[in-house]
Structures are given as structure tokens and as C-alpha cells.
Amino acid sequence: MSNAASTLHPAGRRSSPYTRRDWAPAALVLAVLVLDVALRELVWRPVAIAFGCGLALAVLVRRTHPMPAVVFAFGGFAVLEVVAFAVGSEPVNLSGGWAVLLLAYSLLRWGAGRDAVIGVAVLAVALTVIVSVDFPGIAETVAGVAIVLLAAALGASMRYRTIVRAHRTAAREQLIVQAKLQEREQLARELHDTVAHHVSAIAIQAQAGLFLARSSSLSGATEALEVIDREAARTLAEMRTMVTALRDRGREPAVAAQRRIADIVGLAADSTDALRIGVELSGDLANLPPAVEGALYRVTQESITNAQRHARLATRVAVEVIGSATDVRLTVTDDGARVGSAAGRSGFGLVGMTERIGLLGGTLSAGPNPDRGWSVQAILPRTGAAA
Numbered sequence: 001m002s003n004a005a006s007t008l009h010p011a012g013r014r015s016s017p018y019t020r021r022d023w024a025p026a027a028l029v030l031a032v033l034v035l036d037v038a039l040r041e042l043v044w045r046p047v048a049i050a051f052g053c054g055l056a057l058a059v060l061v062r063r064t065h066p067m068p069a070v071v072f073a074f075g076g077f078a079v080l081e082v083v084a085f086a087v088g089s090e091p092v093n094l095s096g097g098w099a100v101l102l103l104a105y106s107l108l109r110w111g112a113g114r115d116a117v118i119g120v121a122v123l124a125v126a127l128t129v130i131v132s133v134d135f136p137g138i139a140e141t142v143a144g145v146a147i148v149l150l151a152a153a154l155g156a157s158m159r160y161r162t163i164v165r166a167h168r169t170a171a172r173e174q175l176i177v178q179a180k181l182q183e184r185e186q187l188a189r190e191l192h193d194t195v196a197h198h199v200s201a202i203a204i205q206a207q208a209g210l211f212l213a214r215s216s217s218l219s220g221a222t223e224a225l226e227v228i229d230r231e232a233a234r235t236l237a238e239m240r241t242m243v244t245a246l247r248d249r250g251r252e253p254a255v256a257a258q259r260r261i262a263d264i265v266g267l268a269a270d271s272t273d274a275l276r277i278g279v280e281l282s283g284d285l286a287n288l289p290p291a292v293e294g295a296l297y298r299v300t301q302e303s304i305t306n307a308q309r310h311a312r313l314a315t316r317v318a319v320e321v322i323g324s325a326t327d328v329r330l331t332v333t334d335d336g337a338r339v340g341s342a343a344g345r346s347g348f349g350l351v352g353m354t355e356r357i358g359l360l361g362g363t364l365s366a367g368p369n370p371d372r373g374w375s376v377q378a379i380l381p382r383t384g385a386a387a
Contacts, residue, residue, distance in 0.1 A: 017064055025102060026060035032096040043090045051076055052094055059099050062106035067115035070107045073100050074126035085133045101151040109155035123148070202231045231270075259297035261285050264321060267304055276316050277304060283323035292380050295356045296321065296330050299364070302353050303332035303376040311336025311374060327362075328380050335373040353378070 033052035042048040054076065058069035077100070084091040107119040127148065131141050206228060264279055271277040300319055307317045314336025322329045350366055353376070357364040362380035369375050 018060060022060050022063060025099070026056045029056040029059050029096040029099050033094065036095050040095075042094075043084070043092050047080075048092045048094060051080065051092065052096060055094070055096055055099055058103060062103055063110050066103070066106045066109070066111040067119040070103050070111075070119040071122045073103050074123050078126040078129040081130050081133045091134060101148065104148050104151040105155035107155060108152050109159050112159075120152070123152070202228050202235075260290070260293045261288065261296060261321065263297050264300050264319065267300060267319070270304065270308075275308065275314055277319065278316065279319040279321075281321045283321075283328075284325065285321065285323040285328065288323070288328065288382060291360060292328065292382070295360055295362075295380065296328065296378070298356060299330060299353045299376065299378050300332060306350075306376075307332070307334040307336065307374065313337050314373070323382075325382075327382055330376075330378040330380075332376045333369065333373055337372065 029052070033049065033056065036042060036052070037045070037049060055073055058072050062069045077097070080092045083089075104123060107123070108116060111119055127145055131145075135141065136144075261281065265281065268277045268279045300321075304317055304319070307314055311317075311334045314334045317332065317334045320329075320331045320333075353366075354364050357378050357380060360380055361383075362378060364376070364378045366376045367374070
């Protein structure tokens with residue numbers, strides 16, 4: 001569809017850029033002109049009528065073409081004053097001359113850049129010429145110029161307020177977009193940390209169960225199925241909590257229930273005969289901010305998941321959380337064998353852990369141990385610097 005067609009009404013008529021607030025003052029100027037023609041003896045009647053009609057047109061287009069409107073009105077009055085002075089006649093005096101105040105306001109309200117500069121220059125020259133040709137006295141001159149300047153200043157003030165309001169609206173919209181992006185990142189981290197952990201455990205146990213079932217080890221297969229059942233129930237519960245929090249419009253959109261330090265101990269329940277998980281908490285771990293506790297839990301959970309998925313021949317995962325007066329240190333170590341230093345690093349787990357710890361002013365490092373296995377170490381300030 002062309003630009004021209006896009007301005008048509010459904011009936012096919014072109015829409016007008018002018019509204020009631022444009023037509024009303026223009027009609028008022030014409031009405032006053034009609035009264036002048038009917039009730040007064042106008043000097044140079046044809047010229048006065050033509051100029052009055054042009055003044056009404058200038059008022060009509062004052063918002064879409066503020067500079068031409070000002071040039072016509074103020075320039076026209078100045079030219080008429082000079083011609084009247086040159087021929088020794090009375091100047092053309094229209095009762096609708098008050099419209100120049102509306103045009104002065106419109107110039108700085110809707111005009112900008114070069115148009116505003118040209119309009120102000122014409123306005124200043126016209127006022128100077130009019131006062132020079134027909135000087136009414138100091139008091140009247142000062143009052144008249146002040147009124148015109150006040151109208152122009154009011155227009156500039158309204159334009160400035162509109163610009164400031166637009167900037168504030170744009171900034172507010174940008175903040176909303178940024179907040180939405182942050183919520184999406186938070187949701188992605190929570191989905192990865194909560195669901196991926198349990199699904200990984202389910203996948204590992206399913207593989208083990210299949211192997212044991214094929215090996216006719218029914219007891220081992222039964223244990224694997226029990227773990228799968230437990231992890232599936234946890235996954236469903238955490239997903240239900242997450243969806244409920246997202247759908248509840250009446251409260252802060254916490255993506256998932258916040259985990260605490262004590263919940264880390266519960267991760268040891270993911271131990272199997274093949275991979276034992278040990279958790280040790282020591283030091284001052286009281287009165288930590290919820291954000292810090294939640295981050296420590298999620299990093300521990302993700303580190304255990306990575307060990308379960310990527311640590312070949314691992315038999316043990318050791319989790320150690322030590323609290324001091326200034327910070328909390330988390331270390332997760334396994335004794336598995338890895339191929340290279342970046343085995344299994346193609347996912348988003350390490351990225352998510354680093355983001356979580358970084359947002360709270362902490363640091364995270366991960367890499368192979370000197371002899372065997374893999375370690376993840378996170379150090380968080382007790383206050384959670386950026387919580």
C-alpha cells in the first residue's frame with residue numbers, strides 16, 4: 001500500500017491533518033473579519049479583506065507550517081505599515097490582529113531548527129519596522145513587545161515540556177524492555193538450573209536402569225526406577241511452582257522458590273551406589289541474604305549435574321561451603337576422569353553460574369584438578385554486593 005493510500009479513510013476520502021483546534025480559531029478570525037467589513041470603515045477594504053483571509057489561513061496551518069504562517073502575518077503587517085506610512089494613509093487595522101500572538105506561540109511550539117530561527121528573525125524585524133514607522137509610545141511599545149515575547153516563550157516552554165516528556169517516556173520504555181530482558185535471562189537460568197538438573201538425573205538413571213535390566217539385575221533396575229520417579233516428581237513440583245509464580249499477577253514475579261543454604265544438604269539425596277555426594281557446611285552461614293543463599297544452592301546443583309553427566313568413572317562428589325566474616329566460599333569437586341579441560345562445556349551451565357555469581361559481586365572459577373577430577377569454586381561477599 002502506498003503512503004498516499006495509507007492516509008485515506010475507509011470511505012476513500014483523504015484524511016485532513018487539521019483538527020477542530022485548527023479550524024476553530026481560523027473560523028473565529030474569519031468571523032471577526034466579517035464583523036469588521038460589516039460594521040467598520042476599513043482602510044483599503046479589498047486589501048484588508050484579502051489579508052484578513054490570509055491571516056485566517058495562517059492560523060489554520062500554524063501547527064503544520066508555523067514558519068510560513070509567522071512570515072506571512074508579521075511580514076504582512078510590517079509591509080502594510082510601511083506602505084501606509086509611505087502614502088500618508090491610515091494603517092490597515094484589523095480586529096483579528098490578535099491572531100499574531102497565537103502564531104508567535106505556534107512558531108516555537110511546533111517549529112524547530114532553521115524554521116524557528118527564520119521565524120524569530122522575521123518576527124523581530126517586523127516588530128522593529130512597525131514600531132519605527134508608527135511609534136505608539138514607550139509604555140505601549142514595551143507592553144506590546146512583551147506580550148508577543150511572552151506568547152513565544154510560552155510556546156518554547158510547552159515544546160520543551162513535550163520533549164522532556166517524550167524522553168522520559170522513551171527512557172521508561174527502555175527500562176521496561178531491559179527489565180523484560182533481565183526477567184527472560186532469569187527465567188532461562190531458573191529453567192536450566194531446576195529442570196536440567198533433574199532431567200539429567202532422570203536420563204542417567206534411565207540409562208543405568210536399562211543396563212541393569214538387560215543384565216538381569218532387577219534390584220539395581222528397581223533402584224534406578226525409584227530415583228527416576230523421585231526426580232520426575234521434583235521436576236514437576238518445581239515447574240508447577242515456577243508457572244504459578246509467573247501467572248500470579250498480584251505479586252512480585254519471583255520465577256521460582258528461593259532456595260536456602262540448608263537445601264544444599266538435601267542434594268546429597270541424589271547419591272547413588274555408583275556416585276556418592278557428600279555435603280559439608282562449616283563456619284558462619286547465618287543471616288546470609290536470600291539472593292546469596294539461592295545463588296550458592298544453584299551453583300552447587302549445577303556443579304553436581306555436570307559431574308553426573310560429564311565425570312567419567314567418578315565415584316565421589318564433595319561439596320564444601322565455608323562461611324567467614326566477609327564472604328562465603330563454595331567448592332564442588334569430583335574424582336572423575338575427563339577428556340581435555342573443556343569436556344562437556346558446550347551448554348549454558350557454566351555461563352549461568354558465572355552470571356549468577358557475578359551479579360552478586362562474587363567470582364567463579366572452574367577447571368580440572370591437578371591430579372584427577374574437576375573443581376568449581378565460587379566466592380561470594382556476605383552482603384551480596386549487587387543483590
